Amino acid sequence: MSAERVLKGINFAARALYRGNLVKILSKLKSYMSVINSPTIDVVAWICIRDRQVLCARTMGKNVFYLPGGKREKGESDWEALCREVQEELNVSLIAETLTEVMVQEVAHGYTEPTQVTMRCFQADYRGEIIAHSEIESIAWLSYADLDQCAPATQRVLEYLSQQWID
Known part of the structure; x- marks a missing residue:
């Protein structure tokens, strides 16, 4: 996954957090972090x-x-x-x-x-x-x-x- 796609995901998560949707943001962050940390x-x-x-x-x-x-x-x-x-x-x-x-x-x-x-x-x-x-x-x-x-x-x-x- 490209860095640009990861940043888009993080931006999505930040917007979700702003709207108070904590479950959605945690789910998205977890999936993006697994890609960032993947071998x-x-x-x-x-x-x-x-x-x-x-x-x-x-x-x-x-x-x-x-x-x-x-x-x-x-x-x-x-x-x-x-x-x-x-x-x-x-x-x-x-x-x-x-x-x-x-x-x-x-x-x-x-x-x-x-x-x-x-x-x-x-x-x-x-x-x-x-x-x-x-x-x-x-x-x-x-x-x-x-x-x-x-x-x-x-x-x-x-x-x-x-x-x-x-x-």
Whole structure:
């Protein structure tokens, strides 16, 4: 949940308090405080579009597709983590000069709520041939119609991209 949404909730609660509706305000504050105090998983992801479809990967033992990428190791920048993860997962090298960024936040798949995932999505050209590597069981080129095969944060990205970049 964004800070702006939390502030709107707090403003709502303050107005309710002003009107003397203490039960309503306490309920709203409790729900917003749980989001503020909820753990956040911070990851980087690569958006690769070909023929109006997005490259997604499925990790061994998982039943949904994710955007390629993962968590940073200690001391890594977003770019370093993204390059390492994409190299490990897909056996390709990203080209720094072509980097662009998008930001997405969604409830994390496979974690208990209210855990949040913050996913910084980058688009960049690459060198090499994309193949499933390391812990990746399979890769797929997905469109908006394949939303139900994806983790929630990846669904959010596909929804955004379907506005003009993918089918």
